[in-house]
Amino acid sequence: MNLKNVLIKITAIVAVVFTAVSCDDDFNSVGSEVIGDVNFEDDEYSAVPIAYSKRFEKVQTSGLPNNLLGVYNDPVYGPSVYSMVSEVLPSQFNPSFGRDAILDSVVLNLPYFSTITETNTEDGVVTNTFELDSVYGSNNIKLSIYHSNYFLRDFDVDEGAEEIQVYYSDDITENFGPSLENRLLFTEQNFRPSANEIRLLTETEDDATDDTDADGTEFSTFIPALRLVLASEDAAAAATVLNPDNTRVGNQELINYFTSLFLDKEGSIELSNPNNFRNYFRGLYFKAESITDDGSLVFFDISDANLTLHYSFETDNVDEEDEDGDGNITEFLRGEGSFILNFSNNIVNSIDFNFANATLNDGTSFENALDNQDEVNGEANLFLKGGEGSYAVLDFFNGMVTNEDGELENELDFLKRQNWLVNEASMKIYINQDEMVSGDTEPERIYIFNSENGAVLVDFLADPTSNQTSPILSVTNHLGRISRDSDENGEFYKIRLTRHLINILNEDIDNVKLGLSVSQNVNVVENAEGFTPNNTEDEVIPFSSVISHEGTILYGNGANVPEEKRLKLDIFYTRSKN
Structure with missing residues (x-):
């Protein structure tokens, strides 16, 4: 190998090393030096x-890493409406609800992505100020939540049940049909995501932080979330709500509906395993509708969401101290339990959008x-x-x-x-x-x-x-x-x-x-x-x-x-x- 070829290779290696370590936005000269009788130049x-x-x-919307819910009006391309249907699965199967179980409330909780921007302490009470990370738009939308009766299958029967079933952005509106709206559970006529910290009296849940105010009143705090509480008429009237964004809705008929779906099914095959349960309960449908041209769109991780049934049951302990103040010291004390349904398996977004609108x-x-x-x-x-x-x-x-x-x-x-x-x-x-x-x-x-x-x-x-x-x-x-x-x-x-x-x-x-x-x-x-x-x-x-x-x-x-x-x-x- 002659000297000229050696020098060419050395120069090339130096140029490559220099380029690899350079992170400048613009090109940096790495040649143009005369080495021996070889002349290099940079060019473009x-x-x-x-x-x-x-x-x-249409695009695939099953298996998404995150989900969207609401209405977004792009200033160039126009409006898109995002709805969602999801299966839910209990955190435990073959539940035992206890003797004389009574359903008190049903709580839906979908946390938003948020960060704490400020923390204040007054009279020993800590108050956090949050900023929502993934909410777009600031106008109201109509949000309805249904118990869905549409079965989301795992495998594509058209492919011999050998391929995973893929769901698309138009399936909810075009293909699933009226069974999606099997039973209306909640409706918010003017829903808009709130960045407020949620504070509730006498609530104790796994994702809550307990605190006490200056008067000694105990309460629980939650990060900002879409939180809807369905309660019996008596429970709704008796509960104190510290956060106006999360009110209880008293509806005895729906409490009875959930009682028949779950508490009355204790020991049944429907609650015995995942496959039976999925075919039994099917899932929940979140339907977003626009009120005006603009709206609000929430980007969230549904793996942190849940639907929780809170109930009470009769214990073996007698109320000898008359803790409930009703004068009866021979009745049994009541304990509290919860049955948690997590969003999982098949979750499908719909996207209602048309390029012809802009x-x-x-x-x-x-x-x-x-x-x-x-x-x-x-x-x-x-x-x-x-x-x-x-x-x-x-x-x-x-x-x-x-x-x-x-x-x-x-x-x-x-x-x-x-x-x-x-x-x-x-x-x-x-x-x-x-x-x-x-x-x-x-x-x-x-x-x-x-x-x-x-x-x-x-x-x-x-x-x-x-x-x-x-x-x-x-x-x-x-x-x-x-x-x-x-x-x-x-x-x-x-x-x-x-x-x-x-x-x-x-x-x-x-x-x-x-x-x-x-x-x-x-x-x-x-x-x-x-x-x-x-x-x-x-x-x-x-x-x-x-x-x-x-x-x-x-x-x-x-x-x-x-x-x-x-x-x-x-x-x-x-x-x-x-």
């Missing part, structure tokens, strides 16, 4: 992909624009919408370019011949501010993936920030957060694809089309199924897009896009001048 190449959008008619500035409906995409030449706008929405397809390196001999050549073949040392490959994806309503409603993150199988790219796996648990701070080298101007309007997202490009040029991976979507949480890398118009085969869409309520409009590669904002992959490289 821009690859313009064919880019267009696809919309979904238009671009030129009056074209989003539905019409998305159904007439130019997949050969690409489009000027890329439409990214979470939920039952849309994503973009990026097709790189399949066009023809003019090579150094003035001849047309396939772009990928041309790039492979260059033998460049690639220092960075990245693209700034600009937001079309003329079509967007900028501000807080713009998605903080977007997400790029293999459109064939939904897999993340190698740059995701190699990102040194990928170990961050916060979805805002995680994978920020590969998937840059939104960049905003001085007025906090979104300008662009920057995505780095350096390792992905190197693997393509080295023929370690195939050059597949890439998908681009919004993301509620870039740490969620599992994928859902979705169906686009006129396509009988399912397509891949990340769960992180399905659970996102937001949308954006980005510039594509169309000829009428301003040159400085045109979508392109900028490849920064080092090469020998010889």
Whole structure:
């Protein structure tokens, strides 16, 4: 090996090491030094992909990592309504409720994501102030909760009961039918999530914190939650409620209904095992309805939610001290018990959304624009919408370019011949501010993936920030957060694809089309199924897009896009001048 080749390899290694440790946003020169008689220089190449959008008619909403409930009106794409049906399972089977069991109340508790922002202590009483993390909008909606009689099966009978049953965003409204509304349990005509700490007298539950006020009155506190209490008429009248957001509803008929469903079924096969119980009780249906064009949308972890039956029963101890003050010292004292139902197994969201309800500035409906995409030449706008929405397809390196001999050549073949040392490959994806309503409603993150199988790219796996648990701070080298101007309007997202490009040029991976979507949480890398118009085969869409309520409009590669904002992959490289 001659000295010239040795020097070339040494210089290349130094350049690679320098690039690996550099985290600057912009390209740093790593060549351009003359070593021996070899001269290197830095340069840049821009690859313009064919880019267009696809919309979904329905997306998978079973198996979601988190769930949504309520109404959200996107300022660009219009309203979406999220409802939900879920199975519940008891924390124990074959329960024994005790002698002469009487149901006192039924409590539904769905905690919100929240953080404590302030803690005050006055007269020995601690009061916490909370901020809700994942509530969007501040207007009232109508919320109804039903005992559902629709059976959510585990396996797809159309596939010979060998495949897991997948449920979609339109199943609740289009396919499940009237059995969902088997029995109305609760109704809130003007529901709006509250950040108030919940305080209740004489309540003792596993997720409560006990405290005592200055008068010695004991009470329990809970984090902010959707909390509804159904009680007997007597219990509702006797209870003292410290938090007006969580009132008791007295309804003896429904207390009797739950008594017949559970307490009267002690020892029955219906309460003996999970399969029997699921077929018996079926589940709960949460139906959201809009009151005005705007509403409130709650993003929550339903694994922390439950429906709890509180009951009393006769003990073996006699009330000799007349503790209840009724003058009878021969009756038996009563004890208290609870029967907890947890949300589990099949949980399905519905998403009621229509692209036809909103238009671009030129009056074209989003539905019409998305159904007439130019997949050969690409489009000027890329439409990214979470939920039952849309994503973009990026097709790189399949066009023809003019090579150094003035001849047309396939772009990928041309790039492979260059033998460049690639220092960075990245693209700034600009937001079309003329079509967007900028501000807080713009998605903080977007997400790029293999459109064939939904897999993340190698740059995701190699990102040194990928170990961050916060979805805002995680994978920020590969998937840059939104960049905003001085007025906090979104300008662009920057995505780095350096390792992905190197693997393509080295023929370690195939050059597949890439998908681009919004993301509620870039740490969620599992994928859902979705169906686009006129396509009988399912397509891949990340769960992180399905659970996102937001949308954006980005510039594509169309000829009428301003040159400085045109979508392109900028490849920064080092090469020998010889």
